[in-house]
Amino acid sequence: MSLFDQVPAVPPDGTFALVEAYRADDHHLKVNLTPGIYRDENAKPWVLPSVKQARAALLADQSLNHDILPQLGHTQFLSAARQLAFKDTLDGRFVTSIQTISGTGANHFIASLLASHLHPKAVWIPDPTWDNHQGIWRHVDPGIERRTYPYYDENTFGIDGDALLSTLREQANPGDAIILHACAHNPTGVDPSPELWEGIAQVCEEKGLFPIFDLAYQGFATGDVDNDAWAVRHFTTRSSGNNNNNNTPLEFAVAQSFSKSFGLYSERVGALHVVARTRDGAAKVDGVLKRISRAEITSMPAFGARIVAAVLHDPVLEAQWRQDLKTMSGRLASMRKRLYEELVRRGTPGRWGHVLTDIGMFSMTGLSPEKVAAIKDRFHVYLLPNGRLSFTGLTEGNVEYVAESIYQIVV
Numbered sequence: 265m266s267l268f269d270q271v272p273a274v275p276p277d278g279t280f281a282l283v284e285a286y287r288a289d290d291h292h293l294k295v296n297l298t299p300g301i302y303r304d305e306n307a308k309p310w311v312l313p314s315v316k317q318a319r320a321a322l323l324a325d326q327s328l329n330h331d332i333l334p335q336l337g338h339t340q341f342l343s344a345a346r347q348l349a350f351k352d353t354l355d356g357r358f359v360t361s362i363q364t365i366s367g368t369g370a371n372h373f374i375a376s377l378l379a380s381h382l383h384p385k386a387v388w389i390p391d392p393t394w395d396n397h398q399g400i401w402r403h404v405d406p407g408i409e410r411r412t413y414p415y416y417d418e419n420t421f422g423i424d425g426d427a428l429l430s431t432l433r434e435q436a437n438p439g440d441a442i443i444l445h446a447c448a449h450n451p452t453g454v455d456p457s458p459e460l461w462e463g464i465a466q467v468c469e470e471k472g473l474f475p476i477f478d479l480a481y482q483g484f485a486t487g488d489v490d491n492d493a494w495a496v497r498h499f500t501t502r503s504s505g506n507n508n509n510n511n512t513p514l515e516f517a518v519a520q521s522f523s524k525s526f527g528l529y530s531e532r533v534g535a536l537h538v539v540a541r542t543r544d545g546a547a548k549v550d551g552v553l554k555r556i557s558r559a560e561i562t563s564m565p566a567f568g569a570r571i572v573a574a575v576l577h578d579p580v581l582e583a584q585w586r587q588d589l590k591t592m593s594g595r596l597a598s599m600r601k602r603l604y605e606e607l608v609r610r611g612t613p614g615r616w617g618h619v620l621t622d623i624g625m626f627s628m629t630g631l632s633p634e635k636v637a638a639i640k641d642r643f644h645v646y647l648l649p650n651g652r653l654s655f656t657g658l659t660e661g662n663v664e665y666v667a668e669s670i671y672q673i674v675v
């Protein structure tokens with residue numbers, strides 16, 4: 265008998281289990297197309313040249329010490345993070361920014377803040393989404409309903425904008441939170457048009473929803489960090505002519521990750537920005553976030569934040585970093601083209617045009633969970649069970665093999 269007999273038996277996390285299965289697979293042709301982690305042209309981890317230079321300078325600095333960071337986090341990192349997300353769009357807005365344990369931590373902090381103090385009935389999550397949105401909100405407060413809004417249309421490989429807007433209009437309640445992928449939607453690779461973003465902003469105003477932008481792929485959608493922050497900045501600056509809330513602009517949050525954009529996956533670098541209407545509101549958010557952070561982490565880790573700050577505060581390193589983003593997004597775009605060509609050349613049944621037009625690291629293949637299992641068993645090609653393919657694992661050396669495997673599975 266153990267006290268823990270009453271604890272539920274939790275199945276292993278699906279994504280991590282696949283990584284383990286891939287590791288254990290000794291087939292010489294195996295290909296890992298599951299992780300949202302950038303790989304170079306040899307499918308190896310890549311340290312960005314800008315990051316390498318900043319890291320070398322930090323490690324060579326004999327005066328570097330390991331004192332604790334301020335409560336909100338690394339000051340220069342936070343100012344750079346905020347500038348990256350909002351640039352010069354914050355006039356007349358009041359923003360609280362706090363360093364977090366990467367994008368996961370930022371999502372977690374905003375969920376905690378809302379759950380403890382604003383008490384939303386529900387959080388609206390896109391269907392499909394990054395698995396952990398469900399996990400984070402379940403963990404923070406299982407009493408908050410986790411509802412999904414329609415996002416992806418499997419028939420068109422695009423967004424069902426009408427269903428998205430009408431679901432929110434008809435079913436969301438004032439005070440509910442809504443998670444929005446700021447760019448390079450995971451897992452579908454399709455983002456709203458500017459018109460749809462405007463529609464989403466209007467519904468948020470009309471219904472009094474609290475938007476949470478998940479900004480995990482800035483620079484990966486278009487290769488340009490400013491283009492990729494368009495939706496966030498639009499919410500900051502748009503004129504709010506038609507809300508029922510005294511014509512005041514939306515308040516919202518941005519959960520920002522530096523895992524992908526700086527390749528700092530294991531360093532856990534992130535920030536949460538909360539945009540408030542009043543100075544007073546922002547000051548209160550500041551206090552509550554400090555309290556949450558103190559209780560959970562006390563103080564954020566410094567190393568990754570120092571690297572990001574060093575890059576973004578140095579014009580030469582920043583220019584190199586923007587080039588690094590282009591290197592990554594360019595390689596992914598060329599792998600999209602190569603896979604498309606190889607699938608079409610074989611006359612692979614299905615529609616593949618979206619592979620070329622999707623954005624970021626991922627596309628949905630349309631393969632059923634059974635076919636995903638079959639391609640793993642027969643060809644040792646690993647995808648997520650929902651059919652998501654990550655282009656990060658594709659290389660010139662394996663793209664033909666992957667296309668042939670998909671062909672064999674679907675004919």
Ligand code: PMP
Pocket residue numbers: 300365366367368369394445450478480521522523529534
């Ligand atoms: N949001 C989305 C949509 C993601 O895909 C990810 C990573 N897969 C994250 C947040 C968080 O990643 P991290 O905690 O490494 O920043």
